[in-house]
Amino acid sequence: MTTPNEPLLSVQDLQKYFPVTKGLLKRQVGAVKAVDGISFDVFKGETLGVVGESGCGKSTMGRLVTRLLEPTGGKVLFEGQDITHMSQGRLRPLRRDMQMIFQDPFSSLNPRHTVGAIVGAPFRIQGIKTEHGTKKAVQEILELVGLNPEHYNRYPHEFSGGQRQRIGIARTLALKPKMIIADEPVSALDVSIQAQVVNLLEDLQNELDLTYVVIAHDLSVVRHISDRVAVMYLGKLVELADRKDLYESPMHPYTNALMSAVPIPDPARRNDRERIRLQGDVPSPLSPPPACRFHTRCWKAQAICKVEEPPLVELASRHQVACHFPEKVPQEAAEAVSA
Amino acid sequence: MSFLELKDLKIHFPTDDGLVKSVDGLTFSLERGSTLGIVGESGSGKSVTSLGILGLHKGGHARISGEIWLDGEELVSASQEHVRGLRGKKMAMIFQDPLSAMHPYYTVGDQIVEAYRIHHSVSKKVARKHAIDMLGRVGIPEPGRRVDAYPHEFSGGMRQRAMIAMALSCDPELLIADEPTTALDVTVQAQILDLMRDLQREFNSALIIITHDLGVVAELSDDILVMYGGKCIEYGAAEDIFYRPEHPYTWGLLGSMPRLDRERTERLMPIKGSPPSLINIPPGCAFHPRCPYSDRTQGKADTEVPALLETEGGHLVRCHLPREERRSLWENEIKPMLETT
Numbered sequence: 001m002t003t004p005n006e007p008l009l010s011v012q013d014l015q016k017y018f019p020v021t022k023g024l025l026k027r028q029v030g031a032v033k034a035v036d037g038i039s040f041d042v043f044k045g046e047t048l049g050v051v052g053e054s055g056c057g058k059s060t061m062g063r064l065v066t067r068l069l070e071p072t073g074g075k076v077l078f079e080g081q082d083i084t085h086m087s088q089g090r091l092r093p094l095r096r097d098m099q100m101i102f103q104d105p106f107s108s109l110n111p112r113h114t115v116g117a118i119v120g121a122p123f124r125i126q127g128i129k130t131e132h133g134t135k136k137a138v139q140e141i142l143e144l145v146g147l148n149p150e151h152y153n154r155y156p157h158e159f160s161g162g163q164r165q166r167i168g169i170a171r172t173l174a175l176k177p178k179m180i181i182a183d184e185p186v187s188a189l190d191v192s193i194q195a196q197v198v199n200l201l202e203d204l205q206n207e208l209d210l211t212y213v214v215i216a217h218d219l220s221v222v223r224h225i226s227d228r229v230a231v232m233y234l235g236k237l238v239e240l241a242d243r244k245d246l247y248e249s250p251m252h253p254y255t256n257a258l259m260s261a262v263p264i265p266d267p268a269r270r271n272d273r274e275r276i277r278l279q280g281d282v283p284s285p286l287s288p289p290p291a292c293r294f295h296t297r298c299w300k301a302q303a304i305c306k307v308e309e310p311p312l313v314e315l316a317s318r319h320q321v322a323c324h325f326p327e328k329v330p331q332e333a334a335e336a337v338s339a
Numbered sequence: 340m341s342f343l344e345l346k347d348l349k350i351h352f353p354t355d356d357g358l359v360k361s362v363d364g365l366t367f368s369l370e371r372g373s374t375l376g377i378v379g380e381s382g383s384g385k386s387v388t389s390l391g392i393l394g395l396h397k398g399g400h401a402r403i404s405g406e407i408w409l410d411g412e413e414l415v416s417a418s419q420e421h422v423r424g425l426r427g428k429k430m431a432m433i434f435q436d437p438l439s440a441m442h443p444y445y446t447v448g449d450q451i452v453e454a455y456r457i458h459h460s461v462s463k464k465v466a467r468k469h470a471i472d473m474l475g476r477v478g479i480p481e482p483g484r485r486v487d488a489y490p491h492e493f494s495g496g497m498r499q500r501a502m503i504a505m506a507l508s509c510d511p512e513l514l515i516a517d518e519p520t521t522a523l524d525v526t527v528q529a530q531i532l533d534l535m536r537d538l539q540r541e542f543n544s545a546l547i548i549i550t551h552d553l554g555v556v557a558e559l560s561d562d563i564l565v566m567y568g569g570k571c572i573e574y575g576a577a578e579d580i581f582y583r584p585e586h587p588y589t590w591g592l593l594g595s596m597p598r599l600d601r602e603r604t605e606r607l608m609p610i611k612g613s614p615p616s617l618i619n620i621p622p623g624c625a626f627h628p629r630c631p632y633s634d635r636t637q638g639k640a641d642t643e644v645p646a647l648l649e650t651e652g653g654h655l656v657r658c659h660l661p662r663e664e665r666r667s668l669w670e671n672e673i674k675p676m677l678e679t680t
Contacts, residue, residue, distance in 0.1 A: 220596070265557045
């Protein structure tokens with residue numbers, strides 16, 4: 001994939017703190033640091049996968065980037081334009097270029113609207129007139145995502161889960177966006193349907209030259225669909241690399257642990273696998289561990305991990321890691337770190 | 340006779356829209372100390388089967404026929420009270436969502452104590468000590484303090500552990516786990532799967548694990564049963580299902596799934612269409628509308644329900660295609676496609 005120098009989406013030190021209030025006066029007693037200073041770029045035509053466990057802030061990140069949530073700090077640049085605190089009115093034209101696919105195909109579609117109304121809504125809201133009318137345009141999109149255009153007047157409950165997810169995808173495609181943020185686009189679907197939707201997303205990307213940010217917890221789906229992958233843990237980016245590098249030589253201990261935890265569908269390998277057993281659960285983002293947030297579960301943690309936060313640095317070509325004791329680091333980079 | 344035997348079990352639900360044939364003639368057996376994985380998509384009847392074995396459809400409007408033999412006792416014809424007495428001690432279940440399976444008003448300890456005292460006439464104090472022991476066994480830190488916590492005070496992984504502790508508190512001989520790790524993160528899922536494997540070895544219980552995740556099944560199961568439209572369509576040892584599958588649906592499941600242990604494939608091979616509604620199961624072979632090979636059955640696919648036949652040493656397949664054709668399709672077309680990039 002070619003990567004022109006200008007990123008389509010650029011996220012700089014993005015933060016989102018949700019206040020925790022108490023008592024009658026709603027005094028603020030703390031904050032959930034859902035996203036705590038993450039930076040990355042997304043280039044035109046590529047797919048960035050974002051993985052992490054529940055509570056790591058990956059969905060919040062998606063909603064910040066699309067400005068469904070107001071960031072606490074940092075910057076979001078879309079095509080070089082700062083949209084971090086842009087008003088809804090000025091943001092509206094930009095929404096054509098940036099759309100979102102949601103996880104749950106049951107709650108993300110209005111049950112009282114027909115498919116035609118749902119997929120046609122973007123035209124209505126943006127005040128766009130198409131050559132042969134909205135209905136024709138909607139039917140073309142329905143066909144594009146593999147739905148029967150004659151189902152224009154049906155309601156969401158008449159469709160299966162996989163078909164509803166296609167309706168959701170049709171809606172995001174209505175205005176020919178440049179970028180789509182997909183938050184767990186297949187996790188609510190059956191295995192055989194997941195593959196259909198994954199293939200559809202890939203076909204659409206090739207056909208319409210789309211840029212994707214795919215947020216998912218399933219590491220195998222992310223590997224299949226992404227060009228680059230970001231790993232998040234408790235609001236921080238811990239590793240960001242090209243797909244092949246990340247999956248073949250993960251450097252962050254957390255990424256290693258995640259990979260080894262994925263069950264392998266091969267009965268012969270169940271006994272000879274080296275599995276990294278992490279202790280306990282992800283800590284609460286309300287009071288994340290200080291310094292490196294992974295140190296409470298990390299088997300490589302030493303004194304420094306509890307006092308100093310490791311910065312996200314490029315240790316190999318296009319491979320960024322935030323760890324004091326990364327694994328499989330190329331020799332030169334290791335020397336540079338220790339120097 | 341095996342420890343658990345199902346013979347032609349049918350569980351049908353009459354509804355206003357028609358008869359829902361959730362389980363339609365299921366036969367299998369399971370020995371102590373071994374694990375059966377039941378795989379299928381939503382609506383394939385796998386959860387209804389597990390509730391049926393536990394007798395949880397009794398007294399409802401389900402129509403149940405066939406036989407369930409547990410340790411020499413027939414359960415379909417047994418009274419509700421009798422089966423209730425077996426639950427907990429003889430057989431127990433781990434549910435998918437521990438938050439809704441546990442009572443929010445009672446502490447975790449109280450709920451384990453209650454289950455334990457139904458089957459053992461011991462004092463509350465002894466039962467509480469047993470509850471603390473069980474929580475410790477499943478890896479909950481500080482069980483002496485945690486025993487007095489409410490379910491909402493536990494994290495997802497801890498709740499699932501507490502539920503496993505509850506299910507195991509009376510040493511059940513048959514344990515059914517219905518999607519035990521689906522709601523959990525991968526790192527926690529790995530912990531729970533390890534735990535279940537260790538505990539099963541320790542207690543030598545029979546384990547049925549129900550899931551849609553082929554990875555989870557491969558980690559735990561000795562035998563695998565693939566369900567589709569309320570019927571078993573393929574059954575065999577785990578190695579048969581993963582290395583020599585013969586049903587096109589099983590091929591489809593394997594092809595739909597991106598795998599971390601292989602080179603990345605450019606393209607997934609999904610099954611077309613979607614799973615059938617159980618009210619309106621397609622005639623003939625239930626899979627025929629989605630099957631790429633249904634035109635090779637001389638018109639039998641949509642008229643005749645194929646029988647579940649043994650192809651080799653305990654490997655059963657329900658398919659009209661001749662055995663040789665299935666094998667050559669797998670060896671020459673499907674397997675190379677799954678393995679190449």
